[in-house]
Amino acid sequence: MTAPSRQDHAAPQQPRFLVLFDFDETIINESSDDAVxxxxxxxxxxxxxxxxxxxxxxxxxxQKVLVYMAEQGVSEDSIHSAMEKIPPTPGLVNLFHYLQGYQQDFELAVVSDANTYFIETWLECAGVRHLFTKIFTNPASFDATGRLVLLPYHSHSCPCCPDNMCKQVILRDYLTGRQKERGGAPFQRVFYIGDGANDICPSLALGPRDTAFPRTDFPMHRLLLEMSQAAKSKANIVPWVSGEDIVDSLKKIMEER
Structure with missing residues (x-):
């Protein structure tokens, strides 16, 4: 009987990079709230x-919109169908294919002000739910009467964010928790992909080795440009039109290993 090799006892490789995605108008090409x-x-x-x-x-x-929809007799099947029909943002499917090929390097999470039902439904239908370690969003589930009940994600004291969600609080808590789970090892780099004004707050928590990917000509892009000129943003800022642009940036970073 041969002795086990050192490789047999090696701990599984921890992902080096964390990629955070917004959902509406980032992963999907419109707002899920408009689609529903x-x-x-x-x-x-x-x-x-x-x-x-x-x-x-x-x-x-x-919450009021979903109450109204239930009163109008909109069924779970109709809401599910509305989510299925939302198109992905151009190039995002290719980005997911790229990241799937490097799952040992990239840990993925969603940070979104949408809700669990919309996001889980769309990701499952697109066949990419398995890529995401965590989904941070507002809880939503159907009650016994068939109404989709939406709740706030958390309360916080950030004056810049909506009352139900501060994405920077979520990002900081996740990084702290994951570093403990990883035996004290932080992620080498964090990438934040978004489009909206509520993606600014988490972007300001990124460091000089990290990258904020704002969708070109969307609010996050315009606001980050203003902040970079005022030296408020430490992260690299890489605007994108298609998911292919993000793939190109990640490939360059992977070549630096």
């Missing part, structure tokens, strides 16, 4: 409901 409204008989919200939105209280507004 198309499941309504008239495919639009009444003016009184649209006009009830208060700045910084979007989660609360979507």
């Amino acid at each position: 409204v198309r499941a309504l008989p008239g495919q639009r919200l009444p003016d009184w409901l649209r006009n009830s939105y208060r700045e910084g209280h979007y989660n609360e507004h979507m």
